[in-house]
Amino acid sequence: MLDTDINSIKEVLFSIQKIETYVSGIYHKDLLMSDSKTYDAVLLQFIVIGESCKRISTELKTANPQIDWRGANDFRNFVAHDYFGISEDVIWSVLQFHLPKMKLDFEKLLELNK
Numbered sequence: 001m002l003d004t005d006i007n008s009i010k011e012v013l014f015s016i017q018k019i020e021t022y023v024s025g026i027y028h029k030d031l032l033m034s035d036s037k038t039y040d041a042v043l044l045q046f047i048v049i050g051e052s053c054k055r056i057s058t059e060l061k062t063a064n065p066q067i068d069w070r071g072a073n074d075f076r077n078f079v080a081h082d083y084f085g086i087s088e089d090v091i092w093s094v095l096q097f098h099l100p101k102m103k104l105d106f107e108k109l110l111e112l113n114k
Contacts, residue, residue, distance in 0.1 A: 001113045005060045009109050011052040015045040016103045019095070029092035042091070043079050049102075050076020060109075067105045071098075 022041050026032050032039055053072040061069045075094065079086060 001060060001109075002057055005056050006110070006113060008052045008055045009106050012049050012106050013103065013110070015048045015052070016099060016106070019045045019099065023095060029088050032092065032095075033088050039091075042095070043086075046079045046094070047076050050079075064105070064109065067102070068098075072102070 019042050022038050022045075023032065026035070026038070032042070050073050053069055053076075056069070061067070
C-alpha cells in the first residue's frame with residue numbers, strides 16, 4: 001500500500017473519530033440540528049472524509065470494492081455545494097448507519113497494511 005494511501009486512510013479515521021466525539025451524547029437528530037456548531041463541525045468532517053478518499057489510489061479502490069468510494073465523494077460534494085438543501089434525515093442516517101461501516105472498512109484497510 002502506498003504511503004499516501006495510508007495517510008489518507010488515517011485522515012478518514014481521524015475525521016470519523018472527530019465526528020464521534022462531536023456527536024457523543026446526541027441521540028436524536030433534533031438535538032444535532034439544534035446545535036449549529038456541532039452540526040457545522042460534523043459537516044466539515046464529511047468534506048474532509050470525501051477529500052481524503054479522493055486522494056486514495058485507484059489500485060486500492062479497485063482492490064476494495066466493498067467501500068463506497070463514489071458515495072463518499074458524492075456525499076462530500078452534496079455537503080459542500082448544497083449546504084442549505086441537506087436533509088437532516090440524510091445526515092442522521094449517514095451518522096447512524098454509513099459512518100460506522102466506513103470506520104470498520106477503513107480500520108480493516110490499515111490492519112491489512114501491518
